[in-house]
Amino acid sequence: MPPEDLTSAAPEAAATLISGLSAYGRLYGLPNSPEQVQGILSTLLRLYQPGLPPALVDTVAQRVLDGLTPDDLKNAIVDRASSALAKAAHRWQQRLSDQAKGVLTSYVQRYRPTVTPDTLSSMATSVIPLVSDGAITRSEAMGLVSLVVQTFDLDSAMRGVVPAGLAAVVNTTAAALAQTLAIVLDQKPMAEAVSETVSAYVEKYAPGLVNIGSDLIATALSAVLKNQVDFDLDLQLAAIDQALLIEQVSFQLNVLRESPPPSKPAWAIAAQVNAAVEQYRQDQGDRVDITAGLVSDDGLSISSPFTSTRRLSDRLPSDSPALE
Structure with a gap:
């Protein structure tokens, strides 16, 4: 049908x-x-x-x-x-x-x-x-x-x-x-700041963007980490924690489709995110394909910061039984 x-x-x-x-x-x-x-x-x-x-x-x-x-x-x-x-x-x-x-x-x-x-x-x-x-x-x-x-x-x-x-x-x-959930809950203030920043970026610079890619969320996370004092935050995240945060923000924005109202710091940092995206586009020139963004296995962006459709890797220990 x-x-x-x-x-x-x-x-x-x-x-x-x-x-x-x-x-x-x-x-x-x-x-x-x-x-x-x-x-x-x-x-x-x-x-x-x-x-x-x-x-x-x-x-x-x-x-x-x-x-x-x-x-x-x-x-x-x-x-x-x-x-x-x-x-x-x-x-x-x-x-x-x-x-x-x-x-x-x-x-x-x-x-x-x-x-x-x-x-x-x-x-x-x-x-x-x-x-x-x-x-x-x-x-x-x-x-x-x-x-x-x-x-x-x-x-x-x-x-x-x-x-x-x-x-x-x-x-x-x-x-x-449960240990992973504890990390996720501890990171909620940072996740909220990143969600606000992505929402501000999409609203002001990319209103037609439907699916929020992992690369874009990662770019916003990097910007928030550099300016976290503006959000009254003081966190240093390990790589695995960043992956968890990106997944949670992606779930909120793409699955739940909940876009939090941006705060004043989020609007300011969204401008930095836009500058990073535009610089990337200029560097890549005609090679940019904003519909096929991916994140490499080591977390480094290998294409567009706009979209990323690859799922984050499984975080369970290798010796843990798989969920049925």
């Missing part, structure tokens, strides 16, 4: 999503949270049409959700195909939510943080890019955050108790990712 047909929530796509959601509800029950329901719809569509752009997946899911009625679910035809789709969506959701809660359990037990509803939501948001494989849309991410916050047993984690359902995922991998 062509993407242009899906943008208007074509009957075939809408019927498939409604049947899949109805099957999901009959098998597992439907959540009360609109964020979680939209996340399920997005997962159903992403699995049904794997090649669709994430933004389009979310748009169609939102339109189906907006027009959904109880009678639609009640009267939907649930067959073997829709049941299989619902089961696949549930497996994907359950796997990621369990992994996220496993990491949070390990983090809480090791670091004993003071947790409020706001900080738990922030922690859950930060852990999603650590456990996902990159194939996730905004609606799916927001739905997962809502599910994790709703179902995470903070009291048990604080008491050192691991719920039976999480026993398989609270392991050495979760412990390693």
